[in-house]
Amino acid sequence: MNNKVTNVAKKLAPLLISLAVVTGCKTTFGDSAASKNDYPVVPVPFNKVKMTDEFWQPRLVTERDVTVPFSLKNGQEAIDRLKMCGDFRLGKSEDKPSPHRFISSDLFKVMEGAAYSLMTYPNEELEVELDSIIDLIGNAMQDDGYLYISHTCGNPNLNEMGEKPYSWLVHSHELYNVGHMYEGAVAYYEATGKDRWLKMAEKNAQHVNKVFFVGGDPNYNDGKPINQAPGHQEIELALCKLYRATNNELYLDMAKKFLDIRGVTYTVDGTGVMSPTYGQQHAPVAKQFEPAGHAVRAAYQYCAMADVDALTGRSDYKQALDSIWDNLVNTRMHITGGLGAVHGIEGFGAEYELPNKDAYNETCAAVSNVFFNHRMFLLTKDAKYLDIAELSLFNNALAGINLAGNAFFYVNPLEADGISTFNHGVADRAKWFGCACCPPNISRMILQAPGYMYAHTDKDIYLSLYAGSEAEIPLADGSVNVIQDTKYPFSGDVKVEVIPEKETQEFAFKLRIPTWAKGKNYVPGKLYPFITENKGEVTVKVNGKTVDYDVEQGFAVINREWTKGDVLELSLPMEARYVDSFDKIEANEHRVAVVKGPLVYCAEEPDNDVKIQNLFVPSTALATIGKTANINQGVLEGIPSIQIKGKQVIDDKNAKDKGINLIPYYAWSNRGAGKTMSVWLPDNQDLAVENLPSIKYLFAIESIEASFVEKANDASIEALCDGAIPGSSADRGSLPRWSTFPEVGKKQWATINFKETKDIRDISVYWADRSEHNGSVKKPKSWNVEYKKEGKWHPFEVYITDGYRTALNQFNVIHPASDLNCDAIRINVTPYPEYAVGILETQITFGESSLSNM
Structure with a gap:
């Protein structure tokens, strides 16, 4: 491949997709894009942010060098199935791949992540590999645009896929799969300028529109419009991305139609996965006021609702989204930002049903929690949504992948006893899963993490997430370069050098002041109040002098005329603190957790030389927290550890003093299988145990x-x-x-x-x-x-x-x-x-x- 040709193609492609691929921010696809409705706040694209820190930049390198190639290797089964389907369809072979509902979607997400890697780290060999897979997708796709291997090959599993295409939408994943294909195709177009895969996505979307909303094709549903929403949401938000990439309003119209027919044209009346709430089919989406059912399906739906409201300039779903969010943060979210606590449905249980060892908290749900809350910030300009996005990102989401980038969690409990299996068959991280939705999901999000750092309007610059980085931010009166220096999330000190395009330029910096830095609760909502008081103050300085500021929707606003070389400094109090939980959370009665800034900490066996269930923190020790020191060796080298005063159970009546060492929750399970761990520690000896209980x-x-x-x-x-x-x-x-x-x-x-x-x-x-x-x-x-x-x-x-x-x-x-x-x-x-x-x-x-x- 000629690199010059590739680079020219990239220049022809709009380069502002970046975080827009996730959040649906405004891009420049065509002359009319600027006049269309969109989010009032625009994030700076991830490929326009240069990371210089020691937290995110190494992860991006690991993604490029380890996770992306590792994931493509694990996608080989899905690649082989595409080839077999294409060969069968084109008459080259009579062999048929065995039925599988969703394995193609996992591959499409891997390819999406690979496209994001190409945006930052061009790689001709990787591009050639993706082109070859795209060829296979084209061969597997039917002439009319339909893409679903098992129906094309005529060997569907009837119980999972139905006898005919689209005859079992509630669980077939037909539309879920192609939704992830749309996202991958848009990302690859943005990375390379090549539109072959994008045209395939459009061909499929136009086929879906004809079959679902227009009718007339006798090969599907006897030519009558199907007019049914999919069981697993994904196509709705993907259609919004396809709309951005093409300016074809058909796709936005389809996204809204799929939302508005959910719970209206098709309902179920059963239990388990056929329960009306499992796939959010119990009511029209505008009248769903509490989170219910499968957490990932639900959160993808909420993302699409926010996208469609923004892109149509309407507020059809605002009341529902506000109510759902309030219920989440006040009754159904773990302290790690995890959603979907309940096994069996991978979803939401009753209010305050937040177990620890038995928590489900799928990694995909944490990723979608970040997606949803970032969209809500872009829609409302309110920092409280960023607080939740940050919580889920730094804790539940990052816990889903190991530090080496090649092993994963599907399930994210808040306690491990070293005996029970919790992670889809293992008591440790897995190299891959039979249902491999989580590994590529966390991978594609990490690659876009730089796009969460900055956002802007015509006159305001938002520092939405803090990290050592550099970016150029376009404002109405001229662009502004910012150079951010910080050791966040381990330190609350942030320094920003301001370099406006003009000699002087007036605009506002809006600095997010997290809930944990100023409030009585750790994060928005009532679930996790602090036990110990915040001793520090939030301060802002300009050129070394402390300045007053107004607070608007959780942001400190510094509005002034800026000059090249000005330095803006923010200091957030970031001492370690004890956290309690709302008294209706039975699993946390007489238990405490430790947090420091955006990071939730946990006690893990390798740092304490005993089973964690042997330990407790007496109430007399809650007044102060011990020292913080960096780990100086091993895979966790450089990560801050916190030591607190605790006790170790000796027998039923006696305990001895013991310092308890804590590490960030995202870093646990990087040092071997079968290690005990806990986020919530007992505050009395009765809840600690001398020996772990036998398997029940x-x-x-x-x-x-x-x-x-x-x-x-x-x-x-x-x-x-x-x-x-x-x-x-x-x-x-x-x-x-x-x-x-x-x-x-x-x-x-x-x-x-x-x-x-x-x-x-x-x-x-x-x-x-x-x-x-x-x-x-x-x-x-x-x-x-x-x-x-x-x-x-x-x-x-x-x-x-x-x-x-x-x-x-x-x-x-x-x-x-x-x-x-x-x-x-x-x-x-x-x-x-x-x-x-x-x-x-x-x-x-x-x-x-x-x-x-x-």
């Missing part, structure tokens, strides 16, 4: 039966559920296993009977496999679960993003599709020919899933 499901088991058990010293039927956590699937000899050797190639089963009827939240199976070591035990070719209720066996229907997977070296977890209580479960396995099957451990989590409470 072991006490609920009455008996275990199996079709066959290997007659060997290290094999037993009890090994199915003995609480022993394997080190790997190839483990042999260090712990017992259930195995069916020498019965090879024969279907087998194992039944676990409970002492009483139990509610099932999830079941996890850890397969034995020594096939690479010339062993005769191999993971199964397939498996499924049945449950017994009132003497009869029934199929175990799994949650929509789950599957009966056979990954090695981890637990393979399934959740029920709806509330399930039963007396026994039976695991049915089909082995490969000439192999036996084996299980090293099975874990079962009991408890209400909240699926029926929606």
Whole structure:
């Protein structure tokens, strides 16, 4: 590829997409864009902000060098499926890829992130790789614009996809997938100037419009308009981005139509994933006043509502958005900014239902929380939304990826006991997931993080997030260069050198004063009040002299005539402080947390040499917090640690003094698996424990039966559920296993009977496999679960993003599709020919899933 040609193409492409890809800010696509409605505040694009700090800049380098290539490698299965579909469609092969609803969307997000990387770090090899994938997308897309591999190849899973295209929209993910394709296509066009993928996105969008809102195509819904909103929101906000990139108002009109028909033209009447609230289909979106259902679907919807209001110049959804946000920050948000606390629905439970160890808090939900709140700031100019965006960004969202950039969290609990699996089958970070929505989501957000630093109107400059950086900000009277120097989020001191284009220029700097720096609560809302008082003051200086300022919607406003070389300084008090929680949050009764600035801290086992559940903070120690010092070695080197006064339980009656070391929550689980951790620490000995409790499901088991058990010293039927956590699937000899050797190639089963009827939240199976070591035990070719209720066996229907997977070296977890209580479960396995099957451990989590409470 000729670099000169590529660079010319990039110059021809508008360069202001940046954060607009996420937030929908104003761009310059065509002559009429400036006259259109849009957000009143415009963020400075991420590719127009040069990062110079020690917090974000290393992450951007890690994204470029590690995460993007790592993610593309893990997207190979999705790439192969596109190729097989194209070959089948073009008559080159009769092979068909196995059905999968949403794996293409994961690849499209990876490609979107790769496009953002290209905007900052041009890479010819990466561009060629993306071009080759785009060719495969084009081959897989039907002539009419339809794109969904399983229906194109004629082998859909009927229960997941329906018999015909768009016949099971509630869960097929057809529109969700193409929505992520639109976002990727717009990003790639902005990065390279190449419009082939963008034209594919337009072709698909025009097909969707015809089929859903116009009708007349006999191949879809007998030619009648489908007029139904998708089960998983995404296409709505993606259409807004497509509208920005093309100036075609059809796409904005489609986005609004999809919003306005939700809960109107199609409703469901069931439980679990067919509950009306699960996919926010319980009411028209303008009349939804509380968050409900699946958290990611909901937050994507709220993003689209804000986009459409801004782009149409209307306020159709303002009342709903205001009410939803108030309820979130006052009743349903974790201190880490996490949303969707409840397993089973990956979503919102009852008000104040905010568990710690059992918290779900999907990484995608944290990312979408940032997207939503940043849009609300752009819409209202109110800093309170940035406070929530920052909270979620620095804590729940960044916790979703390790410091090395190649391992991830799907679920983000606020406590880990080192025994239970919580992260879709592991008690640690995973390299990838069967449902891999989270890794590319956090990746694409980090790449755009510089775009959260600055925003502007014609006359005002907003410092919305603080970081060492440089940017040129266009104002009506001339551009202004700013050079920001700060060690935020570890320090509250910010220095900005101001270099206006003119010799002197009048405008206002608006400096965000976070809630934690001035208020009685840590963040907006009543959920997390401070225990200890704020000792410092917020001060602003210009050229070394303290100045008075007005506060407008959470911003300190400094309006003056600026001269080249002026220096603006902000000092935010950033001492470590104890936080309590609202008394209706039962999980946090008699517990405290520690925060410092925007960072929530946690205690993790490697820093304390004991199980964290052994520790507590007596009320007498809450008056002061100990010293802060940088960690000086290991993977966390340079990250500030906080030490507080605590105690360690010795026995039921005694405890000894012990300093408790804390690290930022985003940095936990970077030093090995099975480490205990907690954000909320007990304030009394009664809530601390000398030893961690045994796994509860072991006490609920009455008996275990199996079709066959290997007659060997290290094999037993009890090994199915003995609480022993394997080190790997190839483990042999260090712990017992259930195995069916020498019965090879024969279907087998194992039944676990409970002492009483139990509610099932999830079941996890850890397969034995020594096939690479010339062993005769191999993971199964397939498996499924049945449950017994009132003497009869029934199929175990799994949650929509789950599957009966056979990954090695981890637990393979399934959740029920709806509330399930039963007396026994039976695991049915089909082995490969000439192999036996084996299980090293099975874990079962009991408890209400909240699926029926929606």
